[in-house]
Amino acid sequence: MTLTPKTNPSPKIAVYKFSSCDGCQLSILNLEDELLDLASVVDIAYFLEATRTVKPGPYDVGIVEGSVTTPHEAERIIEVRSECKFLISLGTCATAGGIQALRNFAKADEYARTVYAHPEFLHFLETSTPISAHVQVDLEIWGCPVNKGTVVEVLVALLQNRRPNFPPSPVCLECKRRGIICVAVAQGIPCLGPVVHGGCGALCPANGRGCYGCFGPSSAGNFTALVACMMPHDRYPNETANLLRSFSNSSPAFRVAADTALKVGTSKEIK
């Protein structure tokens, strides 16, 4: 990887964690071949998972992992926005609310009672919401987890003052390009590939299973057609609806499509 010569001063980068599994931050630490080069051209000013050193803001680029699920986080994201010139939401939690946004379809209080003996000790919001529901976000990177190559592309593009190149096509086309036999057509397995943002390299179809949508909606996706096509293939009740109601559940396109699928319901006998 070639990065532009060290600018003076180096752009200051901050990496923040909200409600998440740490997997997207780990994707940065998993840049084994690029990490030291990267650290030589940018100033990693705040990244608690990597370093104790905390340099004061403002920061040129803020990278936020995780969704907003507590009152404290709702306040903190506003501070974060104010100290970052350019704000990136990293991963599907930050961009759509993540798997923990399943509470948006239930009563969070009931979940709390299921899991904890003393829910009164907890402070949490009724919903899990993306960063963009609270502050302006300048760039969104989807993925649960993000593709680490995309993270490098974004940082390099910022250093070179150009637009990052994102994969323009849905998972379905990535799959075709890899020459993988379609799991939906050939095996009748429900697959969200036609409506999901590319970037993973069609990992699930390559492993003989349907896409479960962790990279969020593709702007070109026809969700209505997908639901109609896939539901007859459900192998257990509401399989298609559940696929939609997984990692990107609260992105508007997934939410509406899952509602539609649930309303129709898996009608005929399950295969």
Add this chain to the structure above:
Amino acid sequence: MKTIEVPALARVEGEGGLYIGLKDDQVVEIRLDIYEPPRFFEGFLVGRFLQEVPDITARICGICPVAYQMSSVTALEKALDVEVSPQVYTLRRLMYCGEYIESHALHIYLLQAPDLLGQASALDLAAIAPDVVKNALRMKKIGNEVLKAIGGRSVHPVNACVGGFYRWPDATPLRALLPELEWGLEAAKETVRWSLTLPYPDLKIDYEFVALHHADEYGVIKGDVWSSKGSKISVADYETHYIEEHVKHSNALHGHTVDGGTYLVGPLARLNLNHAQLLPAAQKALKDTKLKLPLKNPYKSLIARAVELVHFYEEAIQMIKVYQPDGPAHLDLKLKAGEGAGASEAPRGLLYHRYKIDENGLIKFVKIIPPTAQNLPRIEADLFALAPKLVKMEQEQATLTAEHLVRSYDPCISCATHFLKLKVEEIRD
């Protein structure tokens, strides 16, 4: 009133706070505050189809997703009364080898070693010892490559399912990793030698060690739960011996033995209870350290991780050499109502899952006990043991010493944390 405060605990997965209460120069209270935003996995898993579970529980932790997948599938297979083929089981262990390699290399070099070498991070360490960090990243990458070859990606791999794998991974990319794994094995042996040269703080704790134990292999997925106090129980009886409670200052539950004692899970517990099952190169690496087991210094869990690194490189090499996909990659599941418990050894300690399912394979009940929840009371107790020293130190040193202790546990509070505040104050009447 004396107050020491630090903004945040770095180089752990998550954030936490530490409170130390003093009265007449005596420590009266210690709390490790966990402000982990609760995400309610055990709540929203209810009603999902069982085959969705390993994909969802993986998201509890981005550092050890394989551990969550393996504990889930083991428990759910128990509930269905099925057993996977030996080939599937071997591939599961190989996948786990990948996770141990990446997680241990990360923790040894990027998270804990900077403390022992007086650096703020591995990036600072790279400035004075570039080869150490470059080798560490190379070692870690090999683990991630093993995961990628089996599961498509290293964080939240997509190939594992209840009953086995969606498909057999191709042998060619796995075999292609052998030269790097051979290099990694040597690098891991060197890591053990290097780990002996590090200046560990003195601390000896009389722990009750708890780990999965199996007579024929280093306990990772199969076996019984052994304690250094002598109890040997099956995973199915786990909850009658080890219980969780919800304490006010923590969003992570706290684990205790049924008689109220604290216990330790993780690399020290595994090494102390299972060293006889280490593979030959790891046995030799351990013997060459001339250390007397049991190891009782929490900081020295780094040495235990290093020995385990040797073991898991060695095991990965053995398994890839004989890897020959044969038979179906997964079982054809017959659904039925049932209940099952499963446990596996995540890199940071024993991870227990229990599920109840109905006749359609839908989840009725979930119980998950992560390793860090079990270790939290132990971390607090260790801090108590350390506190008399802490209060005599300068703020920066006290902070570092407490942080280092917490980090040495490799806590996975990602599912759980915000801000370590070290606060020492005198309580006055």
